Amino acid sequence: MSPYFIDGNEAIARAAVEAGCTFFAGYPITPATTIFNHMLKLLPPAGGICLQGEDEIASIGFCLGASMAGRKVMTATSGPGLSLMSEHISFAIGSEIPIVIVNVQRLGPSTGSATKGADGDIQFMRWGNSGGLPVIVLAPVDAGDCYRLTHEAFNLAEQYRCPVFIASNKEIGLTRESVDLGSLELGEKIQRKCAQPFQDYLPFHTADNEMVPDFLPIGGDALVRQTSSSHGPDGYLTVDRQLINSSMDRLLAKLRDGGASLSLHELDNESGAQRLIITYGVTGRAAKEAVERLRAKGVAVSLLVLKTLYPVPEELLRNIIAWFRLVIVIEMNMGQYVREIERIAGNVPVLNYGRMDGVLISPETIVQVVGDEDLAQ
Amino acid sequence: MKTLLNDRRPLVYCPGCDHANVVQALNRALMQLKLSGNQVVIVTDIGCSGLFDTFYNTHALHGLHGRPLTYATGLKLARPELTVIAVMGDGGMGIGGAHVIASCRRNLDINLLVLNNFNYGMTGGQCSVSTPQQAITSSGFLNQLEQPLDFCKLAETAGASWVGRFLPEEKELAAGISEAVCHHGFSVLEVENVCTGRYARGNPRALREKKEHEHNPLFSGVVSRNERLEYGDGYRRLAAEQPAEEPFTEIAVEQTAAIDDRCEIMLLGAAGQRMNTAGEILCFAAMAAGLQVTRKSDYPITVLRGHSVCEVVCSPQPIRYTGIARPDVILALAPEGVERKRSVFESVKSDCLIIKAADVEIPPSQCRIIEIDFQQQCGITFINRGVAALAVLSCVHPVLNANMFRSGLFYRLKSRQLEMALVTAGRISSWFKENPQ
Numbered sequence: 119m120s121p122y123f124i125d126g127n128e129a130i131a132r133a134a135v136e137a138g139c140t141f142f143a144g145y146p147i148t149p150a151t152t153i154f155n156h157m158l159k160l161l162p163p164a165g166g167i168c169l170q171g172e173d174e175i176a177s178i179g180f181c182l183g184a185s186m187a188g189r190k191v192m193t194a195t196s197g198p199g200l201s202l203m204s205e206h207i208s209f210a211i212g213s214e215i216p217i218v219i220v221n222v223q224r225l226g227p228s229t230g231s232a233t234k235g236a237d238g239d240i241q242f243m244r245w246g247n248s249g250g251l252p253v254i255v256l257a258p259v260d261a262g263d264c265y266r267l268t269h270e271a272f273n274l275a276e277q278y279r280c281p282v283f284i285a286s287n288k289e290i291g292l293t294r295e296s297v298d299l300g301s302l303e304l305g306e307k308i309q310r311k312c313a314q315p316f317q318d319y320l321p322f323h324t325a326d327n328e329m330v331p332d333f334l335p336i337g338g339d340a341l342v343r344q345t346s347s348s349h350g351p352d353g354y355l356t357v358d359r360q361l362i363n364s365s366m367d368r369l370l371a372k373l374r375d376g377g378a379s380l381s382l383h384e385l386d387n388e389s390g391a392q393r394l395i396i397t398y399g400v401t402g403r404a405a406k407e408a409v410e411r412l413r414a415k416g417v418a419v420s421l422l423v424l425k426t427l428y429p430v431p432e433e434l435l436r437n438i439i440a441w442f443r444l445v446i447v448i449e450m451n452m453g454q455y456v457r458e459i460e461r462i463a464g465n466v467p468v469l470n471y472g473r474m475d476g477v478l479i480s481p482e483t484i485v486q487v488v489g490d491e492d493l494a495q
Numbered sequence: 496m497k498t499l500l501n502d503r504r505p506l507v508y509c510p511g512c513d514h515a516n517v518v519q520a521l522n523r524a525l526m527q528l529k530l531s532g533n534q535v536v537i538v539t540d541i542g543c544s545g546l547f548d549t550f551y552n553t554h555a556l557h558g559l560h561g562r563p564l565t566y567a568t569g570l571k572l573a574r575p576e577l578t579v580i581a582v583m584g585d586g587g588m589g590i591g592g593a594h595v596i597a598s599c600r601r602n603l604d605i606n607l608l609v610l611n612n613f614n615y616g617m618t619g620g621q622c623s624v625s626t627p628q629q630a631i632t633s634s635g636f637l638n639q640l641e642q643p644l645d646f647c648k649l650a651e652t653a654g655a656s657w658v659g660r661f662l663p664e665e666k667e668l669a670a671g672i673s674e675a676v677c678h679h680g681f682s683v684l685e686v687e688n689v690c691t692g693r694y695a696r697g698n699p700r701a702l703r704e705k706k707e708h709e710h711n712p713l714f715s716g717v718v719s720r721n722e723r724l725e726y727g728d729g730y731r732r733l734a735a736e737q738p739a740e741e742p743f744t745e746i747a748v749e750q751t752a753a754i755d756d757r758c759e760i761m762l763l764g765a766a767g768q769r770m771n772t773a774g775e776i777l778c779f780a781a782m783a784a785g786l787q788v789t790r791k792s793d794y795p796i797t798v799l800r801g802h803s804v805c806e807v808v809c810s811p812q813p814i815r816y817t818g819i820a821r822p823d824v825i826l827a828l829a830p831e832g833v834e835r836k837r838s839v840f841e842s843v844k845s846d847c848l849i850i851k852a853a854d855v856e857i858p859p860s861q862c863r864i865i866e867i868d869f870q871q872q873c874g875i876t877f878i879n880r881g882v883a884a885l886a887v888l889s890c891v892h893p894v895l896n897a898n899m900f901r902s903g904l905f906y907r908l909k910s911r912q913l914e915m916a917l918v919t920a921g922r923i924s925s926w927f928k929e930n931p932q
């Protein structure tokens with residue numbers, strides 16, 4: 119065992135550099151600021167670039183420019199900053215610019231409470247873009263997960279050429295803990311697939327069996343066009359209905375068909391259990407403890423902790439939920455992800471427990487909610 | 496000299512639109528500088544000026560209104576060898592004002608071409624930040640109430656090192672653009688254009704004014720008082736001087752832990768008492784004995800005043816829930832911290848250990864309480880109470896022993912701080928020898 123004493127924010131910064139991130143831009147905001155602080159120490163001496171933008175719009179804009187120049191890029195913020203980034207998130211989705219966006223969530227709405235945690239931006243990350251096209255959202259439960267999922271986030275961003283969110287929380291980002299990094303299983307590092315630098319390069323062309331266009335950097339030999347407007351394969355604005363249609367279909371399908379690489383989760387299944395707890399983020403930790411206590415009391419219960427929130431791992435959820443008589447979704451907000459579970463659960467009833475007051479949901483509370491005898495009926 | 500104009504993308508501007516002249520002038524400038532298309536990126540935003548990138552065979556990045564300078568900044572720092580030309584209209588200058596000011600202050604080698612035609616052409620002739628107050632626009636009377644902005648004055652004030660104002664006469668403008676591109680730093684070149692489609696009809700004088708317009712000699716190139724180091728050069732120089740970040744501190748297990756279950760410790764103090772440091776020393780100590788730990792802190796968003804609370808969990812098993820409702824140990828070291836966590840005392844476990852400073856009041860409790868007058872009995876000052884309380888803990892509770900504590904101090908502290916902490920620990924342990932609890 120090789121224990122390190124780190125918090126979620128440091129884990130994300132270190133993992134980003136390990137994953138090959140060479141460009142970071144951010145704007146200070148509690149509780150995400152220490153990611154910027156760490157990147158500022160890590161990147162410049164290693165030949166990378168770390169900038170402080172004049173605001174969040176600029177910070178993510180710098181990243182999009184650098185990503186189009188071929189860099190692996192990351193920005194980090196919290197709810198109010200994410201609001202400002204919205205137009206550029208839409209740009210990154212529609213124009214397929216890889217970027218990792220860390221959202222260390224704090225209690226909202228609006229400026230809310232800077233030093234209190236929440237998972238209140240879950241649907242906001244998914245839908246806070248014009249056009250409503252899909253994004254990837256990964257949710258770590260602790261500092262070790264921050265490290266592993268950041269590595270994963272860069273791989274997914276490069277592979278699918280899209281924004282990937284890390285849905286952290288003040289309670290993860292600023293909680294320092296012992297982590298055994300040696301035991302983490304990290305996959306291979308993935309680089310975005312590059313095209314041959316021919317002069318007639320079509321920046322948004324995809325081969326018949328491919329879902330993601332091959333990349334070339336702005337500044338390389340072949341001319342590259344990037345645009346935030348509706349475009350055809352050549353990167354010029356188009357009003358051609360068929361071209362637009364097929365590109366929308368592709369943007370939807372590329373993440374829908376991601377399969378197993380987009381269904382990260384942890385399942386603790388107890389045979390014979392009729393109740394399933396579904397949760398994510400820091401609440402996953404309390405849920406694990408609650409499940410142990412419930413089982414000790416003789417209550418059979420299973421636990422699913424989702425690490426990929428979006429795209430919703432529908433097949434996985436459908437398969438697992440079918441084994442149970444009752445699903446209980448526990449989340450640190452007023453009921454957001456439960457909407458996804460409800461539409462997938464079919465005839466299985468879904469209950470929701472949530473709170474959003476800056477206080478962690480405790481194992482006692484989960485034991486109470488899940489162990490309630492009346493639920494058996 | 497090869498043209499960079501894209502022959503498959505003819506100009507689509509209204510007849511008489513000055514933007515067309517600027518397209519030609521920019522091409523002429525790039526040709527004069529013998530730049531090939533793959534050495535140049537044209538970065539644009541929204542509006543008629545936003546069509547600019549499509550007319551050239553260069554790299555192109557077309558993005559959101561007012562934001563070209565943000566992409567340009569990322570591109571230029573990632574690829575310093577690229578010639579980066581950002582094109583904005585007066586609309587973009589308004590909505591993206593913060594980026595314009597920041598770019599002027601930064602002095603990164605980007606060329607900003609401002610196509611100022613005093614209105615929002617594409618959306619139907621609304622007023623912009625540069626519309627004269629007497630102009631007729633589709634924003635009704637609104638522009639009468641707002642003073643127009645002088646982009647060149649703004650750029651000069653904000654620190655641009657090259658500022659020029661031109662009319663869209665191709666030859667002269669091309670020379671100006673060449674000069675701006677050659678300038679090693681941030682340049683702002685404003686072209687005063689006439690929008691025949693939306694503006695000239697309501698404001699027929701615009702055409703005549705343009706002809707009579709006298710070049711403002713204040714803005715004809717290098718601004719000597721703003722001449723300085725280019726941002727990218729400066730960045731690379733300073734970045735190379737930064738010391739490499741230290742790798743993770745790896746903690747070796749060299750001590751033995753004496754607890755076999757989760758132990759929750761709450762440190763209640765005030766700003767300035769280094770409660771967080773104390774919490775971390777405890778964590779390092781526990782890790783040195785092979786325990787798992789978590790540490791959370793709670794302090795007001797403004798510092799140097801108010802409570803400082805640190806919550807530590809140590810356990811031989813993996814720690815799931817990080818919250819503490821009923822601590823096993825409370826270190827009550829300042830009234831601010833006690834006040835903050837008053838409710839904890841109400842439900843405190845009977846076997847909880849409370850170590851309190853003599854001058855700190857706590858709610859009545861049945862627990863075991865060790866009270867110390869840190870100043871009087873041990874000569875320990877207010878700011879050292881955190882470390883001192885840990886020293887007490889190491890004498891009386893299985894979660895921490897003297898060897899673990901020593902490891903914790905050595906992992907967390909350096910030089911003078913470490914020396915002071917060792918002195919503090921020594922005083923506490925001799926006091927304990929004389930006053931066994």
Ligand code: SF4
Nearest residue numbers: 509512543616690692
């Ligand atoms: S609307 Fe104005 S700016 Fe736009 S093309 Fe026509 S004349 Fe030019």
